[in-house]
Amino acid sequence: MDMNAQQRANSGTDGHNLRPEDLAAVARLPLFCDLSPALLAEITVEASVTKYARNDIIFRQGDIPNALRVVLDGQVGLTGTIADGGETMVEILKAGEMFIPAAVLTEKPFLMSAVALQPSRILSLPGERFRRDVREKSDLAYVMLTSLSRHFRSLVREVKDLKLKSAAQRLALYLIGLTTKREGSTIVRLPHSKSVIAARVGVRPETLSRAFSHLKGQGVVVDGNAVSIADIPALRAYCHEGEEII
Amino acid sequence: MDMNAQQRANSGTDGHNLRPEDLAAVARLPLFCDLSPALLAEITVEASVTKYARNDIIFRQGDIPNALRVVLDGQVGLTGTIADGGETMVEILKAGEMFIPAAVLTEKPFLMSAVALQPSRILSLPGERFRRDVREKSDLAYVMLTSLSRHFRSLVREVKDLKLKSAAQRLALYLIGLTTKREGSTIVRLPHSKSVIAARVGVRPETLSRAFSHLKGQGVVVDGNAVSIADIPALRAYCHEGEEII
Numbered sequence: 001m002d003m004n005a006q007q008r009a010n011s012g013t014d015g016h017n018l019r020p021e022d023l024a025a026v027a028r029l030p031l032f033c034d035l036s037p038a039l040l041a042e043i044t045v046e047a048s049v050t051k052y053a054r055n056d057i058i059f060r061q062g063d064i065p066n067a068l069r070v071v072l073d074g075q076v077g078l079t080g081t082i083a084d085g086g087e088t089m090v091e092i093l094k095a096g097e098m099f100i101p102a103a104v105l106t107e108k109p110f111l112m113s114a115v116a117l118q119p120s121r122i123l124s125l126p127g128e129r130f131r132r133d134v135r136e137k138s139d140l141a142y143v144m145l146t147s148l149s150r151h152f153r154s155l156v157r158e159v160k161d162l163k164l165k166s167a168a169q170r171l172a173l174y175l176i177g178l179t180t181k182r183e184g185s186t187i188v189r190l191p192h193s194k195s196v197i198a199a200r201v202g203v204r205p206e207t208l209s210r211a212f213s214h215l216k217g218q219g220v221v222v223d224g225n226a227v228s229i230a231d232i233p234a235l236r237a238y239c240h241e242g243e244e245i246i
Numbered sequence: 247m248d249m250n251a252q253q254r255a256n257s258g259t260d261g262h263n264l265r266p267e268d269l270a271a272v273a274r275l276p277l278f279c280d281l282s283p284a285l286l287a288e289i290t291v292e293a294s295v296t297k298y299a300r301n302d303i304i305f306r307q308g309d310i311p312n313a314l315r316v317v318l319d320g321q322v323g324l325t326g327t328i329a330d331g332g333e334t335m336v337e338i339l340k341a342g343e344m345f346i347p348a349a350v351l352t353e354k355p356f357l358m359s360a361v362a363l364q365p366s367r368i369l370s371l372p373g374e375r376f377r378r379d380v381r382e383k384s385d386l387a388y389v390m391l392t393s394l395s396r397h398f399r400s401l402v403r404e405v406k407d408l409k410l411k412s413a414a415q416r417l418a419l420y421l422i423g424l425t426t427k428r429e430g431s432t433i434v435r436l437p438h439s440k441s442v443i444a445a446r447v448g449v450r451p452e453t454l455s456r457a458f459s460h461l462k463g464q465g466v467v468v469d470g471n472a473v474s475i476a477d478i479p480a481l482r483a484y485c486h487e488g489e490e491i492i
Contacts, residue, residue: 080406082486088409090402102395102402111402134391141387142380148394149348155401156336156348156357160326162408163334163448202409240328 017048018123025072026123029096031147035139043133043140046126052116061113065104067124071095074120077196078112089199090158092117092192101148104130117192167203168214169239174201175220175227176241185219187228263294264369271318272369275342277393281385289379289386292372298362307359311350313370317341320366323442324358335445336404338363338438347394350376363438413449414460415485420447421466421473422487431465433474 018026026032026047027040035043049072052058058069061081071093078091078099090112093099103110104127116122134141161170174197178188190197198208212222218238219230229235264272272278272293273286281289295318298304304315307327317339324337324345336358339345349356350373362368380387407416420443424434436443444454458468464484465476475481 080402080410082406082410086410088406090405090409102398105391105395106399108399111399111406135384135388138381138384138387141384141391145351145380145387145391145394148391148398149351152348152394152398152401153352153354153357155398155405156326158405159336159401159408160328160334160357162405163336163445164326164328164332199409 017046018044019049022049022072022123026070029070029072031070031096031098031143034143039137039139043125043130043137046129048124050122050124052120052122054116054119056116058114058116058122059110061111062109064109065100065107065127067126068098068101068104068130069114070098070123070125072121072123074116074122075118076120076122077115077117079115079199080112087199088202089196092200098147101144105134105144107131117196162202165239166214167201167207167211168218170201171197171203171208171211172215172218172220172235172239173241175215175229176232176236176239178227179229179232181232182236183232185228185230186232187226190225190227263292264290265295268295268318268369272316275316275318277316277342277344277389280389285383285385289371289376289383292375294370296368296370298366298368300362300365302362304360304362304368305356307357308355310355311346311353311373313372314344314347314350314376315360316344316369316371318367318369320362320368321364322366322368323361323363325361325445326358333445334448335442338446344393347390351380351390353377363442408448411485412460413447413453413457414464416447417443417449417454417457418461418464418466418481418485419487421461421475422478422482422485425475425478427478428482429478431474431476432478433472436471436473 023041023044026044027037032040052074058076059065061079073095075095076093076099077089078093079087079089081087099114100110100112102108107127134144161173165173175188178191179186192200194208195205198205201208201211203211212220215235218235220235221228221230269287269290272290273283278286298320304322305311307325319341321341322339322345323335324339325333325335327333337345345360346356346358348354353373380390407419411419421434424437425432438446440454441451444451447454447457449457458466461481464481466481467474467476
């Protein structure tokens with residue numbers, strides 16, 4: 001966490017670091033909504049909320065985790081780097097999603113860095129306290145298990161896509177993910193920079209435009225940040241989206 | 247499960263499906279070794295052990311999970327397929343590893359098929375009973391969480407490798423994984439067919455030989471099933487193994 005972010009940290013009053021409206025927001029998270037109010041109050045006694053500006057680093061790959069974090073508002077990118085300087089974006093997280101519980105639970109260094117892609121408010125549950133709560137409170141352990149399981153399944157899908165689909169198909173999947181429409185045509189606005197999109201899709205930045213060119217034949221036309229998709233069902237069929245057995 | 251496998255299913259005596267020696271083997275698994283004998287006996291009351299021959303299908307992608315499974319002996323491959331007929335091997339599991347707990351916990355269809363790559367003995371913990379045990383027994387929930395967390399981290403590493411490393415580098419990683427030596431030269435024997443290796447590495451079978459050719463420049467020579475590695479540290483450096491921050 002950089003000093004700016006530290007300075008922006010919210011600290012509440014009355015022995016509970018969360019303001020009442022923050023606690024109410026936490027209670028509405030799909031992650032925690034099945035927990036009793038008493039349990040929720042207990043596990044958040046040491047919690048805090050921190051604001052980050054766009055591009056603020058929340059933590060770096062290799063850091064030892066000090067807290068479980070949940071996106072309250074905004075958007076967070078998880079990036080992985082390797083020794084030769086390559087960097088990729090493994091995931092983009094939206095409001096309501098927790099991040100890197102695996103590192104926090106195992107007390108192992110983060111495999112990814114977290115960066116705010118938009119101005120974001122992040123809930124932190126201190127790690128030691130959180131691990132103790134999970135050990136002692138089976139309701140909490142169960143919601144963590146089901147949440148981690150869902151998350152695990154999305155990573156399995158990503159591995160399958162990376163191994164079985166082309167770069168253009170993966171780019172098409174990303175574009176389809178930007179719209180809720182399932183029929184007809186649409187225009188989507190790219191919410192991320194080209195380098196973030198390339199990393200997310202798993203191609204080099206210099207080959208992203210080649211992947212976009214491939215998609216011209218599928219009715220995808222780029223104009224600055226606006227991308228028009230002529231035929232959503234056809235593009236879904238092209239990348240086999242929704243066609244899998246699962 | 248095919249009928250042969252069903253017929254091979256072991257069913258024990260004395261109200262406990264596991265024979266004493268099976269129960270002892272289960273107690274030694276790293277997964278369960280932290281559980282008390284009483285708890286272990288309780289969660290395995292409805293468990294059974296099934297033998298599979300090489301190439302037997304244990305379950306298919308799309309099946310609804312009926313049990314949590316753990317490899318007692320042998321080796322299991324998890325493969326994913328997509329609509330256009332592509333198939334890839336996401337993971338290879340060895341003795342002591344559980345598989346697809348995420349599907350069992352969420353009661354969602356399997357995203358992968360499981361096939362015995364060697365003659366294998368598989369422990370099954372029926373799903374409904376297992377989910378109830380996890381909900382009620384926080385010790386069990388905790389070992390499941392830490393195990394799933396470790397597993398999750400290995401998938402994150404795989405996504406990073408798939409996005410950041412070349413096919414030849416990933417093949418080199420696979421080869422390095424076949425030896426425990428860290429210095430000098432060695433000869434490893436390929437334990438899987440070329441098509442399994444291609445799927446594991448994430449390349450088309452027809453391009454696996456190209457990846458092997460690339461590795462000739464790194465001192466890797468193939469002779470049938472034997473692969474000689476002239477300089478293990480150099481090959482590790484080539485694929486950045488162990489060089490990452492994490």
